[in-house]
Amino acid sequence: MRMNPKGENKRHKNDLYSTPKNAIKPITPYLCRDSGIWEPADGNGAISSTLEAYGFDNIVRTDITTGQDFFKEYKLLAPQIVTNPPYSCATEFLLHAMSLKPKKIILLLRLAFLESVKRYSIFKSSEYMPLERVLVFSNRLKFRIEGSRSGAGMVPYAWFIWGEGHLRHTSKPEIDWVLASKA
Numbered sequence: 018m019r020m021n022p023k024g025e026n027k028r029h030k031n032d033l034y035s036t037p038k039n040a041i042k043p044i045t046p047y048l049c050r051d052s053g054i055w056e057p058a059d060g061n062g063a064i065s066s067t068l069e070a071y072g073f074d075n076i077v078r079t080d081i082t083t084g085q086d087f088f089k090e091y092k093l094l095a096p097q098i099v100t101n102p103p104y105s106c107a108t109e110f111l112l113h114a115m116s117l118k119p120k121k122i123i124l125l126l127r128l129a130f131l132e133s134v135k136r137y138s139i140f141k142s143s144e145y146m147p148l149e150r151v152l153v154f155s156n157r158l159k160f161r162i163e164g165s166r167s168g169a170g171m172v173p174y175a176w177f178i179w180g181e182g183h184l185r186h187t188s189k190p191e192i193d194w195v196l197a198s199k200a
């Protein structure tokens with residue numbers, strides 16, 4: 018992440034940090050091949066094209082840069098939502114995704130998304146879709162920042178999986194550890 022002279026973080030416009038393609042395989046066992054996938058913040062298509070290469074078809078790709086603001090989408094375009102959302106509004110992205118009532122939401126997020134008072138009720142209250150699983154990356158992901166050749170790998174990340182079928186009252190989220198394969 019770049020810093021400005023005041024030492025503040027200067028993020029890329031629209032938060033375009035492409036997901037490293039070697040970080041996508043761990044979610045494939047949790048995606049249903051028989052129903053469609055929606056990538057609502059598709060960016061350069063890192064997730065959608067990699068899933069396609071793994072044999073998933075029926076992927077709907079939208080992004081604000083192609084005129085589709087996720088927050089203005091009120092219709093579910095596919096039952097499974099998968100993305101690495103813009104960091105600056107990741108919680109709002111999750112809440113909007115839940116409001117569309119998908120079968121599954123899979124988001125690549127900072128591991129620290131697990132904390133904060135802001136998100137306490139999202140994880141604890143039965144009003145929200147239950148968190149099924151967290152896949153923690155044991156190695157650091159190297160994000161490619163638009164316009165530069167490489168990205169930093171300083172922040173721990175995880176895949177967070179919410180599912181409508183998970184019974185909150187009988188089970189708690191599972192945690193597992195995964196590795197991004199060598200690029």
Ligand SMILES: C[S@@+](CC[C@H](N)C(=O)[O-])C[C@H]1O[C@@H](n2cnc3c(N)ncnc32)[C@H](O)[C@@H]1O
Nearest residue numbers: 031033034035036058059060063081086087101
């Ligand atoms: C962190 S990048 C991830 C890109 C892609 N999902 C990936 O994993 O490589 C975030 C993406 O969110 C898009 N974006 C930002 N705000 C958005 C919004 N309100 N609706 C849809 N896309 C948005 C940006 O244009 C950018 O492509």
